[in-house]
Amino acid sequence: MRHLILIPSNVDTWNALSAAEIEAIMRAHASLQKELMASGEFVEAHELGEEAKYVTSDGDSCTVTDGPFVETKEFLAGFYIVDCADMERAVEIAGKLGESTLWPIEVRQINP
Numbered sequence: 001m002r003h004l005i006l007i008p009s010n011v012d013t014w015n016a017l018s019a020a021e022i023e024a025i026m027r028a029h030a031s032l033q034k035e036l037m038a039s040g041e042f043v044e045a046h047e048l049g050e051e052a053k054y055v056t057s058d059g060d061s062c063t064v065t066d067g068p069f070v071e072t073k074e075f076l077a078g079f080y081i082v083d084c085a086d087m088e089r090a091v092e093i094a095g096k097l098g099e100s101t102l103w104p105i106e107v108r109q110i111n112p
Contacts, residue, residue: 003090006106009077025098032096043081
């Protein structure tokens with residue numbers, strides 16, 4: 001069963017971290033990816049760029065705005081796709097992310 005693990009970020013919180021705290025988060029990612037590859041649960045993971053475009057359509061034309069929105073300091077920083085037994089295991093995996101100590105990590109089942 002595949003699950004999407006969404007990793008948000010907050011500019012102010014991230015910028016307030018020490019170099020050692022950031023390094024610990026990066027080490028946690030490396031360790032988790034190694035664990036998931038060994039168990040066969042790793043599908044993919046990516047860091048996302050900060051630039052985003054928001055597209056809305058009225059059916060005839062599209063409107064594109066830049067994001068994240070100016071009034072928002074949170075943005076989607078990255079994601080994992082894991083193939084694991086159930087939601088409980090996906091939540092366990094998400095809890096191993098260093099960012100889970102800073103803000104909530106979203107976990108969703110990917111419907112086939």
